[in-house]
Amino acid sequence: xxxxxxxxxxxxxxxxxxxxxxxxxxxxxxxxxxxxxxxxxxxxxxxxxxxxxxxxxxxxxxxxxxxxxxxxxxxxxxxxxxxxxxxxxxxxxxxxxxxxxxxxxxxxxxxxxxxxxxxxxxxxxxxxxxxxxxxxxxxxxxxxxxxxxxxxxxxxxxxxxxxxxxxxxxxxxxxxxxxxxxxxxxxxxxxxxxxxxxxxxxxxxxxxxxxxxxxxxxxxxxxxxxxxxxxxxxxxxxxxxxxxxxxxxxxxxxx
Amino acid sequence: xxxxxxxxxxxxxxxxxxxxxxxxxxxxxxxxxxxxxxxxxxxxxxxxxxxxxxxxxxxxxxxxxxxxxxxxxxxxxxxxxxxxxxxxxxxxxxxxxxxxxxxxxxxxxxxxxxxxxxxxxxxxxxxxxxxxxxxxxxxxxxxxxxxxxxxxxxxxxxxxxxxxxxxxxxxxxxxxxxxxxxxxxxxxxxxxxxxxxxxxxxxxxxxxxxxxxxxxxxxxxxxxxxxxxxxxxxxxxxxxxxxxxxxxxxxxxxxxxxxxxxxxxxxxxxxxxxxxxxxxxxxxxxxxxxxxxxxxxxxxxxxxxxxxxxxxxxxxxxxxxxxxxxxxxxxxxxxxxxxxxxxxxxxxxxxxxxxxxxxxxxxxxxxxxxxxxxxxxxxxxxxxxxxxxxxxxxxxxxxxxxxxxxxxxxxxxxxxxxxxxxxxxxxxxxxxxxxxxxxxxxxxxxxxxxxxxxxxxxxxxxxxxxxxxxxxxxxxxxxxxx
Numbered sequence: 170x171x172x173x174x175x176x177x178x179x180x181x182x183x184x185x186x187x188x189x190x191x192x193x194x195x196x197x198x199x200x201x202x203x204x205x206x207x208x209x210x211x212x213x214x215x216x217x218x219x220x221x222x223x224x225x226x227x228x229x230x231x232x233x234x235x236x237x238x239x240x241x242x243x244x245x246x247x248x249x250x251x252x253x254x255x256x257x258x259x260x261x262x263x264x265x266x267x268x269x270x271x272x273x274x275x276x277x278x279x280x281x282x283x284x285x286x287x288x289x290x291x292x293x294x295x296x297x298x299x300x301x302x303x304x305x306x307x308x309x310x311x312x313x314x315x316x317x318x319x320x321x322x323x324x325x326x327x328x329x330x331x332x333x334x335x336x337x338x339x340x341x342x343x344x345x346x347x348x349x350x351x352x353x354x355x356x357x358x359x360x361x362x363x364x365x366x367x368x369x370x371x372x373x374x375x376x377x378x379x380x381x382x383x384x385x386x387x388x389x390x391x392x393x394x395x396x397x398x399x400x401x402x403x404x405x406x407x408x409x410x411x412x413x414x415x416x417x418x419x420x421x422x423x424x
Numbered sequence: 425x426x427x428x429x430x431x432x433x434x435x436x437x438x439x440x441x442x443x444x445x446x447x448x449x450x451x452x453x454x455x456x457x458x459x460x461x462x463x464x465x466x467x468x469x470x471x472x473x474x475x476x477x478x479x480x481x482x483x484x485x486x487x488x489x490x491x492x493x494x495x496x497x498x499x500x501x502x503x504x505x506x507x508x509x510x511x512x513x514x515x516x517x518x519x520x521x522x523x524x525x526x527x528x529x530x531x532x533x534x535x536x537x538x539x540x541x542x543x544x545x546x547x548x549x550x551x552x553x554x555x556x557x558x559x560x561x562x563x564x565x566x567x568x569x570x571x572x573x574x575x576x577x578x579x580x581x582x583x584x585x586x587x588x589x590x591x592x593x594x595x596x597x598x599x600x601x602x603x604x605x606x607x608x609x610x611x612x613x614x615x616x617x618x619x620x621x622x623x624x625x626x627x628x629x630x631x632x633x634x635x636x637x638x639x640x641x642x643x644x645x646x647x648x649x650x651x652x653x654x655x656x657x658x659x660x661x662x663x664x665x666x667x668x669x670x671x672x673x674x675x676x677x678x679x680x681x682x683x684x685x686x687x688x689x690x691x692x693x694x695x696x697x698x699x700x701x702x703x704x705x706x707x708x709x710x711x712x713x714x715x716x717x718x719x720x721x722x723x724x725x726x727x728x729x730x731x732x733x734x735x736x737x738x739x740x741x742x743x744x745x746x747x748x749x750x751x752x753x754x755x756x757x758x759x760x761x762x763x764x765x766x767x768x769x770x771x772x773x774x775x776x777x778x779x780x781x782x783x784x785x786x787x788x789x790x791x792x793x794x795x796x797x798x799x800x801x802x803x804x805x806x807x808x809x810x811x812x813x814x815x816x817x818x819x820x821x822x823x824x825x826x827x828x829x830x831x832x833x834x835x836x837x838x839x840x841x842x843x844x845x846x847x848x849x850x851x852x853x854x855x856x857x858x859x860x861x862x863x864x865x866x867x868x869x870x871x872x873x874x875x876x877x878x879x880x881x882x883x884x885x886x887x888x889x890x891x892x893x894x895x896x897x898x899x900x901x902x903x904x905x906x
Contacts, residue, residue, distance in 0.1 A: 245862055259858070260877065
């Protein structure tokens with residue numbers, strides 16, 4: 170589904186990704202782990218098409234199509250979804266209006282009729298229950314005054330509504346208490362499907378107790394230095410990043 | 425925010441959609457202004473003597489005045505003798521007696537603008553007075569309003585039919601010599617709307633005037649006077665458009681509102697005069713004086729404006745809160761794009777006890793435009809326990825535009841309470857990225873973010889116009905991304 174070859178990317182002239190190679194097939198769940206500053210968030214931003222980052226080398230294809238040539242919104246319509254680490258607020262724009270606009274943009278792209286307000290309200294209410302968000306949140310401004318946990322649940326709500334082909338979750342577990350983590354994980358597990366891939370970016374392995382990945386990759390210094398199965402995450406938890414020759418503080422300082 | 429070159433070109437190609445010219449025979453005065461022009465104008469309008477005297481007095485005051493220069497706008501000096509002061513569609517005989525007699529070409533013009541005037545297609549629940557260049561061409565729902573005792577007619581008709589009301593209230597809120605443009609308007613105003621709501625009547629329809637400038641090299645100087653007698657209520661809306669022309673055109677209007685005891689006037693404006701092209705060529709100079717007097721106890725005047733058009737806007741809808749417990753409100757969205765300039769805001773003058781005022785101003789600047797809020801909140805010694813709340817928010821799109829806030833507060837009463845909040849924000853790259861990541865077009869994203877920013881003001885508009893205002897913002901913002 171997703172194929173990344175020798176991807177290099179920089180921000181403000183500084184190279185962050187230094188040759189990433191990764192293959193993700195439909196139905197798979199991949200976890201990317203690594204210390205702070207290793208380039209994890211950059212990878213997710215680059216895949217989603219954030220123009221603050223410049224791709225200097227390499228290629229990325231989604232189902233054979235060159236992803237890097239597409240605008241951000243075109244990538245989204247092709248099925249790339251990014252759950253943000255720090256979702257921004259859009260004051261005055263109701264969550265419901267925002268979500269319906271997004272869902273209808275996707276439907277129009279697929280040649281399906283737009284959903285009217287009543288139909289969408291019904292769907293959105295059902296899905297908000299799934300992530301334990303009071304439907305009252307639908308009427309509030311996008312992320313306006315939401316707590317950290319509510320913002321994260323709102324991201325998963327969006328993924329469930331948009332039904333992407335590839336869902337990228339950027340540090341979705343950060344700032345969540347154990348109950349919220351459970352709710353969010355259940356939401357992500359509900360996304361698992363044969364025709365969908367999930368790419369989780371996380372610093373800690375605790376999320377992986379709830380969402381069990383098929384593959385785990387360790388990112389450090391802008392490269393994937395080790396790949397393995399679920400057991401790699403457990404090993405990292407036990408031994409830290411040090412045994413792979415990574416000094417976490419140094420990596421962070423470099424940024 | 426990168427859109428491809430092709431997209432940008434397509435966006436720029438989209439133009440002001442009301443920019444067409446109606447080919448119609450018109451009687452137009454030669455350019456130039458002197459006492460004879462005013463006499464001719466007054467004669468055509470068949471005005472009583474007091475009206476002509478009033479105009480001439482205003483003209484003489486105007487001659488002694490200078491263009492105001494204090495506003496944060498920049499435009500070449502206007503040659504007032506190069507403007508024609510009267511233009512009216514030629515009529516087969518006299519004024520049309522009903523809409524059936526109006527030139528079909530004119531009716532088609534209003535239909536194109538989305539304002540059907542035919543009886544069978546009229547806007548439901550809204551009575552419309554359509555002003556084309558210098559004259560009113562027709563008013564809908566006349567009978568229904570007459571039944572309620574409401575007078576809604578062109579001001580030229582009111583001068584003839586209700587001279588005592590006009591003489592009593594005209595200039596009572598905005599005196600002829602109030603300012604340069606008000607004096608000019610008082611001398612040469614040609615038409616506009618007159619509204620009188622009798623005691624205790626709640627006007628059964630929304631009233632609306634639709635102003636259209638068509639002729640070239642003419643100025644539009646409309647005059648609107650609304651009087652709400654004790655215990656009455658009226659909601660009034662005005663809309664404005666003009667053709668695209670390379671020359672700038674002057675629009676200098678005066679609006680006066682009078683609310684007596686327990687009366688309420690809600691005045692809404694959707695202003696979409698031609699703003700000029702993307703290089704700043706052409707467009708309307710919109711120099712307008714709007715003021716309401718809360719004369720009576722417990723009276724209320726509420727101004728809501730959505731300003732997206734005009735090359736230069738100079739406009740401060742204000743309230744004089746004379747009656748005890750009276751309430752003044754000002755809700756404003758002003759959007760500037762390309763080379764547009766706006767200096768707009770309000771004055772709230774508190775005279776009576778327990779008077780309250782609310783100001784919510786939302787300025788949006790895009791392109792290379794300049795957008796200023798200018799406001800005065802004044803408490804006179806008699807304004808015991810008066811209070812004001814002001815909120816001024818500015819939103820910037822791109823980094824070549826400007827937003828300015830000039831709030832003035834004068835308090836001569838210690839019991840007065842003033843709250844002032846102001847914010848400036850940008851449509852952030854993060855907000856745009858979030859919207860686009862969810863599959864939303866950049867243009868639609870900007871429009872959604874801006875609409876969200878304006879929500880507090882839009883909710884004050886009559887329902888059907890709130891939707892229109894949202895769409896208008898969308899059109900006005902086209903080409904602001906890229």
